Structure formats: C-alpha cells, structure tokens
Amino acid sequence: MRNQFFxxxxxxxxxxxxSPRGPRIVITGLGIxxxxxxxxxxxxxxxxxGTSGIKPVQRFDVSSYRSKLGGPLPEIDFKAFxxxxxxxxxxxxxKIMVSTVKLALDDSGLDLGNEDPHxxxxxxxxxxxxxxxxxxxxxxxxxxxxxGAQPLLFQTAVPNAITSxxxxxxxxxxxxxxxxxxxxxxEMAMAYAYHLLKEGRADVILSGGGDELSEPxxxxxxxxxxxxxxxxxxxxxxxxxxRDRNGxxxxxxxxIIVLETLEHAEKRGARIYAELGGVGLSGSTEGVLRYxxxxxxxxxxxxxxxxxxxxxxxxxxxxxxTPELDWAEASAIRKVFGERTKxxxxxxxxxxxxEFDGSGGVRACGVALSLNQGIIPPTIGTVNxxxxxxxxxxxxxxxxxxxxxxxxxxxxxxxxxxxxxxxQYHST
Amino acid sequence: xxxRVIITGLGVVSSVGNCVPExxxxxxxxxxxxxxxxxxxxxxxxxxxxAEVSGLNSQTHFSGRELRRLSRCDQFGLVAFREAWRSxxxxxxxxxxxxxxxxxxxxxxxxxxxxxYFRDFYRxxxxxxxxxxxxxxxxxxxxxxxxxxGLKGPRSTTATVCSSSSASIGVAYEMIQMGLAxxxxxxxxxxxxxxxxxxxxxxxxxxxxxxKPFDKRRQGLIIGEGxxxxxLEDLDHALRRGAPVLGEFLGYGICAxxxxxxxxxxxxxxxxxxxxxxxxxxxxxxxxxxTINAHGTATPFNDVAETRGxxxxxxxxxxxxxxxxxxxxxxxxxxxxxxxxxxxxVLTIKNGVIPPTIHYEVPDPHCDLNYTPNHSIKRxxxxxxxxxxxxxxxxxxxxxxxxxxx
Numbered sequence: 001m002r003n004q005f006f007x008x009x010x011x012x013x014x015x016x017x018x019s020p021r022g023p024r025i026v027i028t029g030l031g032i033x034x035x036x037x038x039x040x041x042x043x044x045x046x047x048x049x050g051t052s053g054i055k056p057v058q059r060f061d062v063s064s065y066r067s068k069l070g071g072p073l074p075e076i077d078f079k080a081f082x083x084x085x086x087x088x089x090x091x092x093x094x095k096i097m098v099s100t101v102k103l104a105l106d107d108s109g110l111d112l113g114n115e116d117p118h119x120x121x122x123x124x125x126x127x128x129x130x131x132x133x134x135x136x137x138x139x140x141x142x143x144x145x146x147x148g149a150q151p152l153l154f155q156t157a158v159p160n161a162i163t164s165x166x167x168x169x170x171x172x173x174x175x176x177x178x179x180x181x182x183x184x185x186x187e188m189a190m191a192y193a194y195h196l197l198k199e200g201r202a203d204v205i206l207s208g209g210g211d212e213l214s215e216p217x218x219x220x221x222x223x224x225x226x227x228x229x230x231x232x233x234x235x236x237x238x239x240x241x242x243r244d245r246n247g248x249x250x251x252x253x254x255x256i257i258v259l260e261t262l263e264h265a266e267k268r269g270a271r272i273y274a275e276l277g278g279v280g281l282s283g284s285t286e287g288v289l290r291y292x293x294x295x296x297x298x299x300x301x302x303x304x305x306x307x308x309x310x311x312x313x314x315x316x317x318x319x320x321x322t323p324e325l326d327w328a329e330a331s332a333i334r335k336v337f338g339e340r341t342k343x344x345x346x347x348x349x350x351x352x353x354x355e356f357d358g359s360g361g362v363r364a365c366g367v368a369l370s371l372n373q374g375i376i377p378p379t380i381g382t383v384n385x386x387x388x389x390x391x392x393x394x395x396x397x398x399x400x401x402x403x404x405x406x407x408x409x410x411x412x413x414x415x416x417x418x419x420x421x422x423x424q425y426h427s428t
Numbered sequence: 429x430x431x432r433v434i435i436t437g438l439g440v441v442s443s444v445g446n447c448v449p450e451x452x453x454x455x456x457x458x459x460x461x462x463x464x465x466x467x468x469x470x471x472x473x474x475x476x477x478x479a480e481v482s483g484l485n486s487q488t489h490f491s492g493r494e495l496r497r498l499s500r501c502d503q504f505g506l507v508a509f510r511e512a513w514r515s516x517x518x519x520x521x522x523x524x525x526x527x528x529x530x531x532x533x534x535x536x537x538x539x540x541x542x543x544x545y546f547r548d549f550y551r552x553x554x555x556x557x558x559x560x561x562x563x564x565x566x567x568x569x570x571x572x573x574x575x576x577x578g579l580k581g582p583r584s585t586t587a588t589v590c591s592s593s594s595a596s597i598g599v600a601y602e603m604i605q606m607g608l609a610x611x612x613x614x615x616x617x618x619x620x621x622x623x624x625x626x627x628x629x630x631x632x633x634x635x636x637x638x639x640k641p642f643d644k645r646r647q648g649l650i651i652g653e654g655x656x657x658x659x660l661e662d663l664d665h666a667l668r669r670g671a672p673v674l675g676e677f678l679g680y681g682i683c684a685x686x687x688x689x690x691x692x693x694x695x696x697x698x699x700x701x702x703x704x705x706x707x708x709x710x711x712x713x714x715x716x717x718x719t720i721n722a723h724g725t726a727t728p729f730n731d732v733a734e735t736r737g738x739x740x741x742x743x744x745x746x747x748x749x750x751x752x753x754x755x756x757x758x759x760x761x762x763x764x765x766x767x768x769x770x771x772x773x774v775l776t777i778k779n780g781v782i783p784p785t786i787h788y789e790v791p792d793p794h795c796d797l798n799y800t801p802n803h804s805i806k807r808x809x810x811x812x813x814x815x816x817x818x819x820x821x822x823x824x825x826x827x828x829x830x831x832x833x834x
Binding site (some may be wrong): 089117118121122126127128134135137138139141142145146149150151154155156157158159160161163164165167168170171172173174175176177178179180181182184185188192195196199201216219220223224279280281282283284285286287288289297300304412414415416418 | 472473474526529530534539543546547549550551558561562564565566567568570571572574575578579580581582583584585586587588589595599602603605606608622623626627628629630631682683684685686687688689690698701709818819820821822823
C-alpha cells in the first residue's frame with residue numbers, strides 16, 4: 001500500500017515499487033572503520049553507549065580556521081588488514097577502504113576460494129575520497145613543475161582507485177563501479193548494487209564506501225561556510241534536530257555491507273542481518289549548495305523506497321546538524337507518515353560520527369545491526385529539540401523495540417535524495 | 429520483461445565541434461581537434477598539445493554572473509545538455525519532472541577552477557574567491573543541470589574517470605528499469621586541467637603530436653575535453669509524446685580486470701569479459717555486431733589488450749568488423765569520453781556512416797584488425813558497441829541498436 005504523500009502527487013497509480021521482480025536481497029556481512037570503532041563489535045558497543053567520535057583535529061593544523069573539531073578515525077595499524085607489499089601502492093583512503101572490505105568479507109564468512117569471481121562485484125561511493133592525494137600531487141606540481149608530478153600519487157588520485165584497490169586485493173572481477181555525488185555517494189552505490197542483484201547480474205556485491213578527513217577538504221568546507229560554528233548561535237558541535245544546531249563537524253570513515261541474493265546466502269548458510277527491501281531516489285532543485293528545503297523530494301525518496309510504510313518503525317536520519325537539512329527531513333517525515341510520525345523512532349548517527357559524504361555505508365551497517373538486535377542507538381549532543389523538528393528522536397540512551405523495518409536517508413546539498421528501506425529478515 | 433529504452437536526444441561539445449552536426453561532420457571528414465593548449469600554461473611540459481574546445485562563445489550561452497560561478501566543465505555540460513534537451517523536443521512543463529532524472533559521469537570535473545583557487549592560496553598571492561570551490565565536488569555539473577532544468581528524478585554522478593560517462597548511461601538505464609524515471613539525462617562533461625595533464629604526462633602516456641590509435645608509432649593519448657549528453661527514454665513514454673527516435677540502448681556490461689591500478693590485463697581477458705557481459709545483457713549474439721567504437725587510447729598497452737579482447741570474442745570475424753578510434757580526433761576526454769563516443773555511436777547507427785581512425789599509417793602486428801583507417805565508410809549499421817576502459821581495469825561496454833518497432 002502506498003502512503004498519503006503519494007496520493008497527493010500526480011499519476012501515483014502509474015508508480016510501481018522499484019525493481020519489483022527478482023530475488024530477495026539480504027545483508028550478510030558488515031565492515032566498519034569509524035571514529036567510534038573499527039569492526040562491528042567495537043562500533044556497535046560505542047553506538048549503544050552514545051560515544052562521541054568528535055574531538056579536536058590533530059592530524060593536520062586547524063589553527064587558522066574558526067572550527068577546530070572533526071570526527072577523526074583512531075590510529076589504525078593497516079598491516080593487520082593488508083599485506084605490507086600491497087600497502088605501498090595505497091594512499092590512506094585506499095587503506096581505509098581495503099581494510100573495511102576485509103572486515104566485511106571476514107564478517108560475512110564468504111570463502112572467496114569457493115566463489116565465482118565474476119559473480120562477485122563491488123559498488124563504492126565516495127565524495128572526495130582521494131582529496132589528500134590530489135592535493136599532494138597538485139602541490140608538488142605547483143612547486144616543481146612537471147618534474148614534480150609523481151606518477152604513483154596520480155594513479156591513486158582518481159576517485160575509482162579505492163574501488164580498484166579492493167578489486168585487485170580480493171580478485172573481484174564482476175560489477176565494478178564508483179559513485180561520487182556528495183552526501184548520497186554511498187547510498188547510490190548501495191541502491192545500484194541492490195538493483196543489479198535483483199536483475200541477477202551478480203550473486204554478491206560489496207557495497208558502501210567512505211571518505212577521509214583531509215586538510216584540503218577541511219579548508220574547502222570551511223571556506224564555503226559549512227562547518228560549525230559557521231553562522232547562528234551555539235558552540236561548535238554536532239547536534240542534529242537541536243534548536244541551536246549551527247552546521248556540521250567533518251568526520252571520516254567507511255562502511256561496507258555485503259549484499260547477497262537470498263538464495264546464494266542460504267546455500268552457503270550465511271548469517272543474515274537484515275533484508276534490503278527497496279530503494280527510492282529523487283532530486284530537488286533549489287541550488288548546487290542547497291538541500292531540499294521543502295522536504296518534498298526527501299519525502300518522495302522515502303515513499304518510493306518503503307513498499308509498506310505502515311511497518312516503518314525506525315528512520316536513520318540524514319540530519320547533519322545544519323538548520324536547513326534537519327528541518328526539511330523532519331518535514332518530509334511528517335509528510336510521509338502523518339499521524340504515525342510520533343510512533344517512529346528517529347536517530348541521527350552523524351551525531352557520533354560527524355558528517356562526511358560517504359557516511360551512508362557506516363550508517364547502513366548501523367541500521368542492519370538495529371534490525372538484527374532490536375536496539376536503536378541514541379542521537380547524542382542534542383538537548384533541546386527544535387519545535388520544527390518535533391520527531392520521536394531517541395536521545396540519551398538506546399531505544400529498545402521490535403523494529404519491523406527501517407529507512408536510511410541520504411540527502412546531499414545540491415539536491416540528490418536517496419532512501420533505502422531495510423526490513424527485519426524472516427525466512428518467509 | 430525489461431523496458432525498452434531509446435535515445436531521443438543528443439548534445440555535444442568537443443574540440444571538433446560544439447554541436448552535434450558540426451561534431452559529426454568533423455568525425456566523418458577525419459578532422460583532428462588537437463591544438464596548442466590555452467586552458468592553462470603548458471609551457472613547462474614536454475608535450476604542449478591537447479584536443480581543446482575552441483570557439484564556444486561562452487558569452488552567448490551564459491550571463492556574466494553565471495560565468496563567474498560556472499567552471500569550464502559546467503559550461504560544456506550545460507551547453508551539451510541544452511542541445512540534447514532541445515533535440516529530444518522535451519518541454520519541462522509538459523513532462524512529469526519527478527520522473528526525469530540525471531546521471532552523469534565525471535573525471536576531473538571542475539578541478540580547473542579548484543586549481544585556480546589553490547594556486548593563489550598556496551602561493552599566498554591574493555585571496556582567492558571561495559566560489560571557485562563550488563566545483564570541488566564532482567557532482568556540481570550534474571546538480572547544475574538539474575537546477576537549470578528543474579528535473580526532480582533520480583540524480584547521481586559516476587566517478588570511474590575514463591569509463592565514467594559510459595557507466596552513467598548504464599546507471600541511467602537502470603533508473604528507467606527500476607520504474608523510477610521515464611526520461612534520464614546521461615553522459616558526461618570534463619575539462620582540461622593541470623592535475624590530469626600533469627598526471628598522464630608523469631606516467632609518460634601523452635603523445636607530443638597526435639593520437640594514433642592502433643598505429644605502430646603510437647606513443648600515447650592526447651588529452652581532450654568536452655561533453656557528450658544522451659537523453660534516454662522509456663519507449664512507451666517516447667512514443668506517447670511523439671519523440672524523435674535516434675536509436676535503442678539494448679544493454680551494457682560493467683566489470684573489472686582486478687589486475688593493476690593503471691595497466692590493462694594484457695591478454696585482453698578483461699576486455700573479452702566486458703564485451704561478453706554486454707552482449708549477454710543486450711541479448712545480442714557476436715555475429716550481429718556491425719561496428720565497434722573502440723576505447724582506443726593509443727597507449728601502447730591499451731590498444732593491444734583491446735585488440736586481443738575483441739579477437740577473443742569475435743574470433744575470425746573480428747577482422748571484418750570496422751572499428752573506430754575517434755580519440756584520434758577528439759582526444760581522450762576522460763570523464764566525458766564515454767558520453768562523446770556514445771553520441772558518435774548513436775550517430776553512426778542513425779546515419780549509416782562509420783567514422784575513421786585517423787593518423788593511421790603504420791600497422792602494428794599486434795593490432796591487426798580493421799580500424800577504419802583515415803576515411804569514414806558508409807555502412808548500414810544495426811548493432812554497434814562502444815567500449816570504455818578506465819584505470820584499475822574498470823571496464824564498460826555499451827550496446828546500441830538501430831530502432832525498429834518489432
């Protein structure tokens with residue numbers, strides 16, 4: 001059944017659930033490298049405790065910026081994940097991504113020796129994955145001219161290098177694609193993977209992505225006025241849906257979900273975290289640096305994704321502590337769910353991770369764990385809910401409920417909005 | 429049953445023409461767009477040429493205020509989009525905007541503007557304008573086109589660089605299959621910049637004079653720039669509104685060599701797999717393929733691997749299939765290469781002319797197929813492939829067919 005929002009839009013009868021045909025798609029492995037934990041267990045423990053990953057940035061000098069905070073990753077010993085000989089050709093974001101893929105593969109129990117490599121794919125999203133490498137390359141070019149151009153840097157500077165590293169490391173010869181569309185990069189990667197699996201073009205697709213907190217990125221966000229404290233009131237920090245929210249804190253990390261056809265998962269006796277039941281994509285057109293301001297487009301993405309909105313119990317919000325997006329997302333949720341809005345638990349993972357373009361992979365892992373365990377991590381940092389965002393936001397301690405299905409929202413400035421609809425897995 | 433998807437509009441900006449008719453005439457005449465670089469100071473480089481866009485009179489397309497904010501890449505993309513939109517006879521007030529989306533491919537995007545910013549910033553000269561940083565994201569051109577045209581359907585940007593805009597056509601096709609859109613804008617835009625020029629130079633992959641695909645004397649690519657935009661449309665939707673029908677998009681293959689960060693798998697095994705995947709997805713047998721728009725970068729390794737891959741798929745028949753390497757004329761346009769080549773492929777089918785590979789003089793025993801040397805040929809083409817391969821072996825092959833209503 002469709003929801004009220006759709007009834008008001010033209011030609012709603014023409015709309016069909018997306019990718020209605022084909023097999024069921026399930027999540028069988030999670031790989032997480034995040035500011036609040038590397039690996040599923042540490043990440044989840046910290047999620048439930050409401051641990052903040054936000055702290056002063058130390059990897060590079062931020063003294064010249066008004067903002068000082070970030071959501072940096074802990075120090076990671078990449079040798080624990082990647083053979084030293086292979087480490088040499090990767091930049092930091094490459095190492096982060098390959099480590100995440102390893103965690104996801106290990107978690108899934110997939111035995112690559114038994115899999116057809118041509119039926120194994122990878123679909124990755126990254127906003128500006130290689131920004132640090134591009135910057136290093138360009139600075140050397142500026143300083144020394146063409147002789148300063150380093151070929152080893154250039155080959156890792158392309159956005160798809162992170163995906164190629166993973167494909168080469170694990171011999172993944174099937175579907176291979178990289179998306180880069182701001183804050184919906186990873187959501188797009190997962191939506192595309194979902195559809196290709198439905199169409200039978202692969203058995204398993206590793207999907208998600210991530211981004212790195214780099215100095216040039218920090219500079220650009222700062223100059224474009226996106227960082228807290230940009231404008232408005234309140235101190236620097238992430239506080240989604242709070243009346244005093246004033247911009248983002250830039251985080252980093254990556255997350256990979258192993259998406260698999262149910263048949264393939266059952267055949268190998270895989271553990272199933274949750275089912276991916278639908279995806280919705282839409283666009284708003286306010287401007288290249290503007291989020292959807294009316295919430296209509298976000299509402300449309302959610303409506304397209306959730307085949308059955310009456311069983312949505314949880315929304316993992318895109319809310320990123322900007323005045324614009326949090327309000328629009330709240331408004332979109334009310335548009336879709338009407339009187340049911342109060343019954344739906346909402347949490348904003350970005351309160352713990354910070355905001356980064358490729359955050360959708362980590363957040364998808366969180367949703368899969370919530371569906372699997374019936375627990376919703378809290379939104380932290382938020383004290384006074386903005387009256388314009390009067391949702392049932394889980395604050396302080398985790399909410400424990402049976403979650404039948406959940407939406408993961410991704411919203412980019414510029415106006416791409418993507419929702420993914422995850423369901424609790426039942427064999428029938 | 430999958431939906432049938434057709435092409436109803438084309439738009440192009442390139443070094444050999446800034447609209448479809450001019451571009452096509454140049455291709456069939458074998459015109460080379462290579463010239464001295466003016467987009468940035470190339471004097472310190474060993475090579476000084478690129479297939480640069482010229483004669484695109486920006487002031488006639490954009491206001492002064494727009495020009496201050498639009499990167500070179502954005503301008504190409506918008507100009508090509510407007511042509512494609514017009515040629516598809518689409519009216520944004522008559523279509524359901526929620527069911528029209530845009531997926532573009534990107535390479536270096538608007539990084540030329542970002543370089544301008546950081547050049548001033550790092551040299552501590554004047555305070556650079558932060559508006560140059562709007563182009564920092566590869567999504568900017570895609571979003572700008574959506575904002576201008578009011579399209580509210582699915583939107584994203586693919587980022588596999590040299591195969592980006594071919595991948596975007598595949599992804600756009602899936603948006604229609606998923607029931608999320610009736611009309612999708614796809615393809616890509618990219619502009620010259622110092623990072624990509626310096627990068628390919630550092631890898632010693634740039635030819636100082638001209639791009640000579642499959643020729644024994646080839647020394648590498650000529651970097652190009654421009655935009656190639658295709659409007660994909662659900663057949664029923666197109667027929668209902670009486671749209672022009674330029675060709676049908678049957679399907680695509682997308683997969684990886686998983687071999688090396690820059691070098692292709694040398695035996696053509698990766699190329700073979702992506703062509704086979706494309707044919708299988710499109711439901712076409714190898715015997716039906718009439719022509720191939722090659723990736724043909726003129727790097728020593730690519731052309732051999734591509735030739736081997738084609739032979740592995742088509743066997744003895746490989747020698748009979750005319751292959752075009754249009755990078756010999758338009759250069760390697762990176763993020764827009766696949767889009768521009770797809771436009772050429774659709775025009776090949778529509779006009780029954782196969783564009784040549786120019787600068788072809790000395791045959792290479794390792795590249796022994798029919799590359800349509802130097803002169804275009806007239807040929808009725810029903811099925812045509814367009815290959816795009818990227819760093820890391822991120823390969824895409826597209827299958828287009830002459831439309832028939834059967």
